[in-house]
Amino acid sequence: xxxxxxxxxxxxxxxxxxxxxxxxxxxxxxxxxxxxxxxxxxxxxxxxxxxxxxxxxxxxxxxxxxxxxxxxxxxxxxxxxxxxxxxxxxxxxxxxxxxxxxxxxxxxxx
Amino acid sequence: xxxxxxxxxxxxxxxxxxxxxxxxxxxxxxxxxxxxxxxxxxxxxxxxxxxxxxxxxxxxxxxxxxxxxxxxxxxxxxxxxxxxxxxxxxxxxxxxxxxxxxxxxxxxxxxx
Numbered sequence: 001x002x003x004x005x006x007x008x009x010x011x012x013x014x015x016x017x018x019x020x021x022x023x024x025x026x027x028x029x030x031x032x033x034x035x036x037x038x039x040x041x042x043x044x045x046x047x048x049x050x051x052x053x054x055x056x057x058x059x060x061x062x063x064x065x066x067x068x069x070x071x072x073x074x075x076x077x078x079x080x081x082x083x084x085x086x087x088x089x090x091x092x093x094x095x096x097x098x099x100x101x102x103x104x105x106x107x108x109x110x
Numbered sequence: 111x112x113x114x115x116x117x118x119x120x121x122x123x124x125x126x127x128x129x130x131x132x133x134x135x136x137x138x139x140x141x142x143x144x145x146x147x148x149x150x151x152x153x154x155x156x157x158x159x160x161x162x163x164x165x166x167x168x169x170x171x172x173x174x175x176x177x178x179x180x181x182x183x184x185x186x187x188x189x190x191x192x193x194x195x196x197x198x199x200x201x202x203x204x205x206x207x208x209x210x211x212x213x214x215x216x217x218x219x220x221x222x
Contacts, residue, residue, distance in 0.1 A: 004153075033210070043199070043212040056209045090153055092210075097142050097161070097203060099210060101154035 002027065004093050004102035012108045018079040021105045025072050025093030031055075032074040033099070034066060037088040046089075049074055081109045112137045114202050116213035124221045125192060131185040131216045133200030138178045141206075145174050145185050146199040148215070154199065158185070162205075190220045 005024040013019050025032050033056075034046040045058040049068035066076045072093075078085055086109045092099040113136045123129050133143070142161050146154040158167045158174040160183070166175040173186040187194060197215040204211070 006153075035210075035212075042214045043201075045209050045211070048209060058209070088151070092154075098156065098159045099144060099201070099203075100156060101146070103153040106151070 004091055004100055006089075006091050006102035006105050008105060009103065010106045010108075012110060013081050015081055015083060015109055017081050018077065019081060019107060021076045021078075021089055021091075021107075023074045023076070023091030023093075023102060025074070025091075026095070026100055029093035029095045029100075030072050031094040032068055032072065033092045033094065034074070034076050035090045035092065036060075037090060037104070038086075043090070046076065078107075083109050085109050112140075112202060112204060112211045114200055114211050114213040116198075116200055116216050118216060119214065120217040120219070122219040122221060123190060125190060127190050128186065128188050129190055129218075131187070131198050131200075131218070133183040133185070133213055135181045135183075135202045135211075137204075138181050139205050140178065141203040143174075143176055143183050144201045144203070144210075145172075145183075146201060148197045148199060150197075157198075192220045192222050194218060195220045 007022045031050045033048040037043045048056040052068045063079045068074045088104045090104045092101045115134045144159045145157040160176040171188040197217045199215045200213040201210045
């Protein structure tokens with residue numbers, strides 16, 4: 001059974017650009033959550049989707065957005081990138097309350 | 111607002127020792143608690159999941175306990191090995207949502 005797949009694994013973007021990250025959950029999982037991990041702040045919750053609907057949102061600016069498709073795959077978009085957006089972005093899919101994480105996308109903003 | 115704290119932030123122990131990692135949380139109304147392992151630059155690997163109605167879970171050399179009333183969980187690692195070196199994260203899920211709150215982790219180094 002395939003795990004959670006995140007693409008791409010690494011990205012380098014310039015300040016002001018936008019970026020889209022993708023997450024394919026484990027087959028059968030309908031809940032997908034996104035987290036940002038930085039050395040200073042640790043893991044912080046961005047948002048969670050279930051059956052194409054955003055159920056929860058963390059305390060991030062509106063530049064961070066996401067969506068979920070009918071096949072449960074999810075995308076996260078960050079617009080007008082800032083240096084401080086450099087981080088490891090992790091996606092998790094859940095079933096029965098247990099979360100399974102992907103390998104993450106390492107975003108570097110220069 | 112749920113807060114999760116992990117102590118210590120870092121720990122170095124000789125190979126073969128048994129060790130305990132601590133996690134505390136401020137709101138006892140949780141759905142479950144999960145322990146993860148993270149290797150540098152990698153994603154999170156789920157180690158153990160404890161439902162709110164459970165007191166402990168075991169997997170191989172790992173044992174996790176949960177005391178909701180005191181807001182504490184411990185992860186016990188028996189007979190530590192160099193391959194256990196990683197950051198261990200404790201995460202709490204609230205009762206009504208899928209939002210997970212993480213601790214900052216304990217960076218564990220097992221000395222050969």
